[in-house]
Amino acid sequence: MTASAEDIKKQALADFSKYVNPQKARVLKNAGLDIIEGKREGACVWDITGKKYIDCITSAGSFNVGRRNPEIVAVLKKALDEYDLGVFLLCSKQKADLAKKLAGITPGDLQYVMFGVGGGEANDFAIKLARGFTMKTEIISTLKAYHGHTGFSLAAIGRDAYKKPFYPMVPGFKLVPFNDLKAAEETMTGDTAAIILEPVQGEGGIHPATDAYLQGLRKLCDEREILMIFDEIQTGFGRTGKMFACEHSGVVPDIMTVAKSLGGNLYPISATIYREELNDFLVAHPFIHLSTFGGSDLGCIVGMAVIDYLVKNKVPEHAAAMGERFQKGFDVLLKKYPDLLLEVRRKGLMMGLQYTNESIGPRMSYQLAQNGVMAIYTGNEPSVMRLMPVLVIQPDEVDFVIDALEKSMAAIMKQGGIEKY
Numbered sequence: 471m472t473a474s475a476e477d478i479k480k481q482a483l484a485d486f487s488k489y490v491n492p493q494k495a496r497v498l499k500n501a502g503l504d505i506i507e508g509k510r511e512g513a514c515v516w517d518i519t520g521k522k523y524i525d526c527i528t529s530a531g532s533f534n535v536g537r538r539n540p541e542i543v544a545v546l547k548k549a550l551d552e553y554d555l556g557v558f559l560l561c562s563k564q565k566a567d568l569a570k571k572l573a574g575i576t577p578g579d580l581q582y583v584m585f586g587v588g589g590g591e592a593n594d595f596a597i598k599l600a601r602g603f604t605m606k607t608e609i610i611s612t613l614k615a616y617h618g619h620t621g622f623s624l625a626a627i628g629r630d631a632y633k634k635p636f637y638p639m640v641p642g643f644k645l646v647p648f649n650d651l652k653a654a655e656e657t658m659t660g661d662t663a664a665i666i667l668e669p670v671q672g673e674g675g676i677h678p679a680t681d682a683y684l685q686g687l688r689k690l691c692d693e694r695e696i697l698m699i700f701d702e703i704q705t706g707f708g709r710t711g712k713m714f715a716c717e718h719s720g721v722v723p724d725i726m727t728v729a730k731s732l733g734g735n736l737y738p739i740s741a742t743i744y745r746e747e748l749n750d751f752l753v754a755h756p757f758i759h760l761s762t763f764g765g766s767d768l769g770c771i772v773g774m775a776v777i778d779y780l781v782k783n784k785v786p787e788h789a790a791a792m793g794e795r796f797q798k799g800f801d802v803l804l805k806k807y808p809d810l811l812l813e814v815r816r817k818g819l820m821m822g823l824q825y826t827n828e829s830i831g832p833r834m835s836y837q838l839a840q841n842g843v844m845a846i847y848t849g850n851e852p853s854v855m856r857l858m859p860v861l862v863i864q865p866d867e868v869d870f871v872i873d874a875l876e877k878s879m880a881a882i883m884k885q886g887g888i889e890k891y
């Protein structure tokens with residue numbers, strides 16, 4: 471007798487609890503997200519039991535081109551017939567091609583590229599480069615920021631809970647409130663190498679930086695010879711309605727990091743892109759930062775296909791239009807459910823629902839899952855639900871998500887709203 475999908479799921483969840491992470495499994499179950507992914511396509515994912523969801527988690531913006539985008543899948547399959555990861559110590563045509571493409575689509579004079587596998591690594595290198603180039607030590611980062619769990623990036627995170635068990639951190643990091651130019655200015659010293667920030671804080675609860683803040687920081691950094699690092703790992707590749715979020719303010723950083731969607735979530739790859747002048751450091755130290763799998767030939771081929779797809783299909787523009795469509799629905803919900811929904815912060819399809827109470831996040835996740843939408847609250851701010859669907863989401867799918875939000879909020883109000891908690 472073959473096992474049913476339900477049995478396979480039960481076993482997978484039990485094994486996950488026993489061999490991977492029981493507490494994670496419990497938290498997800500309580501939020502109605504004890505889902506074992508089966509089929510994935512476009513904006514959707516199917517639990518192995520067949521239940522369909524619109525994916526608004528997307529590994530925090532890693533599936534901009536859609537889940538298993540058939541064009542990118544075809545490119546990867548073809549590449550596997552010819553290539554492997556390549557020998558990382560050699561020069562590679564694929565690395566050169568993707569670096570050239572990245573230099574072409576990133577703003578201003580960003581030109582040189584160091585490849586990696588994941589986002590944390592890309593930020594690690596950005597910070598290393600800033601210290602190595604300026605020969606200064608201090609790094610300023612922002613409260614509630616998220617930059618990854620590797621060494622330098624972890625030190626830059628704006629949430630103590632991720633760091634405390636591992637103290638001491640890499641020294642020389644100072645945290646300032648986000649969107650507070652004065653605080654940044656007062657923290658800068660003659661030994662400040664760089665400031666690192668997300669143009670829209672993701673894990674921190676979807677907080678877009680104001681144009682004035684970024685422009686003011688740029689001016690301060692220029693005056694004081696401090697480098698600006700933009701972490702565009704969540705915001706990049708069309709997520710905010712422009713290819714890169716910094717384009718909204720017209721501010722060009724000295725170093726930009728990208729990861730997640732660059733690999734179409736089919737092949738891991740990340741990149742640290744920086745101005746030509748900074749390459750002096752690499753000229754002096756060409757082998758200072760190595761990665762066996764970073765910028766592999768396969769990863770670079772996928773990265774090129776992703777960028778071509780985004781440009782050819784005007785995906786950033788589509789994201790901006792779909793964001794507007796979402797906004798119309800949010801405006802109705804804000805009026806109808808003021809006890810639950812305080813405000814919506816949004817840039818393109820990077821969307822955060824600020825609930826009135828921390829307990830609402832998990833309850834909404836649960837209700838939304840019942841109504842066919844996968845969504846979860848942000849890591850550094852549980853009162854905020856992040857909605858980050860694929861950028862190729864279609865109008866009827868947007869309407870489906872809005873309808874699911876409405877049904878979920880109605881269900882919570884029916885249970886007695888927030889008073890019960």
Ligand SMILES: Cc1ncc(COP(=O)(O)O)c(C=O)c1O
Nearest residue numbers: 530588589590616617618703704
């Ligand atoms: C803004 C930002 N930076 C860095 C990272 C770390 O990327 P990775 O998990 O690939 O190391 C993330 C991951 O969520 C992120 O959202």
